[in-house]
Amino acid sequence: MAHASLDKRPSARKPESTGRPRAAVLLPLPFPGPFDYAVPPTLADLQPGDIVSVPLGRRTETGVVWDQAPTLPPEFMPPPMKPVSDGRLKPVIARLDQPPLPAALRRFVDWVAAYTLSPPGLVLAMALRTATTAPTAPATCWAIATPPTDLRDTPARRRVLDIASSDGPLPAAELARRAGVRTGVVRGLADAGALRAVVLRPPPPFAAPDPTYCPPTLGDGQGEAARSLRTLAGAGGFSVTLLEGVTGSGKTEIYLEAIAACLERGRQVLVLLPEIALSAQWTGRFARRFGTEPALWHSDLGPRLRRVTWHAVAEGSARVVVGARSALFLPFAELGLIIVDEEHESAFKQEDGVTYHARDMAVVRARLDHAPIILVSATPSLETLANVGAGRYRHLALTARHGGAAMPDVRTIDMRAHPPERGLFLSPVLTEAIQATMARGEQAMLFLNRRGYAPLTLCRTCGHRLQCPNCTAWLVEHRARRVITCHHCGYQEPTPPTCPSCHAEASLTPIGPGVERITEEARATFPDARLLVMASDTLPGPAATADAVARIARREVDLVIGTQIVAKGWHFPHLTLVGVVDADLGLGGGDLRAAERTVQLLHQVAGRAGRAEAPGTVLLQSYCAEHPVMQALVSGDFASFMHQEAEQRRPGFWPPFGRLAALIVSADTPEAADATARALGATAPRGDGMQVLGPAPAPLAILRGRHRRRLLLRARREIALQPIVRQWLERVTPERGARIDVDIDPVSFL
Known part of the structure; x- marks a missing residue:
């Protein structure tokens, strides 16, 4: 992201100067x-x-x-x-x-x-x-007052006054219940002046974290980084710091010390996590450090809790908020620190509605609130590393794991030399390693970033492929639920018993593995193992994720099988082997960041192994073990890989050395999409340091029933794209039924 100046400038919009306010x-x-x-x-x-x-x-x-x-x-x-x-x-x-x-x-x-x-x-x-919506209203309660001398005395009134004297103030209904009378008796005493009204506000919904509750014991490198971050958070003022550390180096414990320093200043803290599922283990670590849990903010919260949390943030009683990207828009009264954990994650990009990258906008929010911001990652994004190299961001690096734990031994399994049996997907080298791991009483993990049973289903008789009727995408079989579904629009139907095209029976064949298919193979290969599947289909929310993590920690699981959810910062002390079923997945296609994302994801997955005393091993099944991504993972030389990535992007002014803006045309008909896209292409901006690519059909040429075309504006870093795109859009009137969406700094190119 280009960090533009935030200097004040008079608004272009000025109301008429008149006498009427x-x-x-x-x-x-x-x-x-x-x-x-x-x-x-x-x-x-x-x-x-x-x-x-x-x-x-x-x-x-x-x-x-x-x-x-x-x-x-x-x-x-x-x-x-x-x-x-x-x-x-x-x-x-x-x-x-x-x-x-x-x-x-x-x-x-x-x-x-x-x-x-x-x-x-x-x-x-x-x-x-x-x-x-209004917050919880203050409650009117009743306490004892000096009874008037002419008060009529009755047994019912005496009981009310006794309860009010010993237990008050109490709401009228509760006071009447305890005294065993009707509420009219309470009202009568109030009218007579024997009871006085007391307005009680509800207690704060979130307990205040105690920065001195349980300070951690940190190693030398950790202690130095923690002191540096404490100084920044304690002093306040805008700054950006990258906290880079290998997996298991204690990054969370270190930035919790920055939170403690901010709390000591009496300021509020915002922590952004890329996935809601991460909040379960994170809040547990927070509670052990500060004695209470933070406020949460994400889409799974019910309406009442969202309302309570919003007002607690606005009033300042919610001191620490941990949430998804939308937490950036909460009305903090005294924001003093922002932390973006796993800052490299593409999940921070909001793709629908207002398209924004929460990491970049968090930097803007910190600047506007004059607060420090800490970006945390074991594999920082190339954009963040470029800002470090340019001197815009500070940099703290942790090169060793906490407690003396060693980094895992990463090796590739060449699938050309060690192929699985026909119809299977796990190499004998990997299955033997899993058997040996479980025989030692340790846990193993299989990772495949693909949901469902198979990504494609085709007919052996006629070759028909099951495709979504609304999108240019194959339907994914979910055998456990007996449905085929589109992961882009949500379309779903029961798995057909015959081919929809030629009606041949028992001819539909799954092509390729999904996590369900790997689970099926694992059950057959390791019949005595206790399996647990971690995917968005099997873990519908934070509570289910927390339960799964607890089962792993209690050693009730021998083999974990999961999608990218298992790559997030979990700490499984008894897990010593990670097997990546398809390490090449994600390297194909024309995605600018494919190699960078693959290294980041697989490095995070590898980081789950050997985080305690027992050493860890990571086995990558690959058909191209010589690929730079595989070599970087094996060597552990992340810095050299990112340097090579940067040098490949620099000559063509690709991010972070240039800027991108995507224009996505969508329409009810292909004709309207093509006409609007051609009009954009004909009026495209031209000039030194910029280039427009397209129009061309999007990789997902039909999405949710709408036909899509894309154009991409690429410019040198110093060129501001917004005025150029704004003027470009003013020159084009979309066809009827067509819409033009703009994505500044696109992450996805689908």
Whole structure:
């Protein structure tokens, strides 16, 4: 990501200077900017950030009073909007009883919208959606007061007053229940002045973490890194630090010390994780360090807990939040530190709606909040390494595992020399290693980054392939559920008993392995082993993942079989062997980052082996053991591999040495998609240091029933893409039924 200046610049949009007070209100809808509303005398003290109710057409909407002069880089300034005359202004209806959106969050919304070329209202929706519901209201309770001298005494009233004196304050219903009377008796005592009302706010929903609760014992290298991060977090101010460390080096324990320093300053902390599943083990480690669990923020939270958490963040009582990428848009009152764990993960890229990379936007959020940010990874992205090399980011490196554990021995299995038996997928070399591992009482893991039973099913009789009716993709068989499904649009149908084309019976044949097929082979090969499958199909949420991790830790599992979920930072102390079923998977196709991603993923998988006393071994099944990716994994020389990757990208100005913007045309018909794409191609920007590739059919030429074409703008790093793309889009009117989506800094090229 190009880090543009955040210097202030007057807004291009200025309301008419008139005598009538007005406020700009941004609505969480796809409009190009805020609307002006008249401010009635009863709301004369409206301020930017206030959440208000306003009319829009014949309905009422919730919005936020917006700043008249947003802070944006010059190249990101939106086009000016035509001011509205006083006579056409509608008044603000009411100010809602909600915490206002902080100034830093409002600037962040403007920044994300401008950078991604998204309507600011759609970005605001990610920050505002939960705020439209009220928090838990304070409770009115009743306590004993000085009874008036003329109070009529009855046994029922005496019981109420005794309970109120000993147990109060209590809600009226609870006070009546304990006294064994009707609530009318309580109301009568209140009216008579014998009870006084006490408004009690509910207790904070999240206990405050104690930074002194259980400090860790760190080694020399760890202690030095922890002291450095503590200094940064304790001092505050914007800075970016890469914490790079080999798997098992204790990176989490080290950055927890930065969290402790931030908490000692009285500031809030945001920790971003790439996967919700990671939160289970992470929160356990956090609780052991700080004595309580943090607040969580992700899509699996129920509406009530989301509402409670949002307000706790806004009020400052949620001191530490760990969440997915959407947690970036929470209204932190006192944000003092951001941590992005596994910063290299592509899961941080939001592909639907507003397309943004949470790692890059986290750096922007930290800058706007004047807070340090720590990027954490064993295999940093090339973009982050380039920023380190340019001096924009600090760099802390951990080269040894914690507690003296050794790095695993990584070897390739040449599948040309040691092929599996016909119809199977595990080399005899790998199966023998698994047998020996389990015989020693240790655990083993098989990794294949492919869900389901088989990625392709075809008919042996006529060659027909089962394809999704809505996408240019094969249907994946899930034998356990007896369905075939599309992993792109979710289409699903029962597995057909005959070929849909020629109707031949028992002719459908699975091609290639998925994790279910490897499980089937493992059950047959290791009949006495206790197996556990870890995939998104078998672990539907954090609770199921936590249970699976606990079973592995209790040694109730001999062989773990999983997809990429097993590569995340789990600590399995008794797991000593990792077998990668298809190490070549992911190297094919035209993805710019294919080799980088494969190295990162397989390095993370390999890091699960030998994290305690027993040494670890990693076996990579490959048909191209001489590939640079395999050689890098075997040698452990990640730095040299990334240097070679960088040198290959530099001459063509590919990221991180250049910038990309993808334009994706989608339409109901291929004709509309082609016509719109041709119009974009004909009006494509031209100039020194930039090139437009395409239009061309997308690899997924049909997705969810819509026909897709792609264009890619590539430019030198110093060229700002946003104004160029904005002007380009203004020159083209999409065909009816067609849409143009923009992806700045694309990660996926499908």
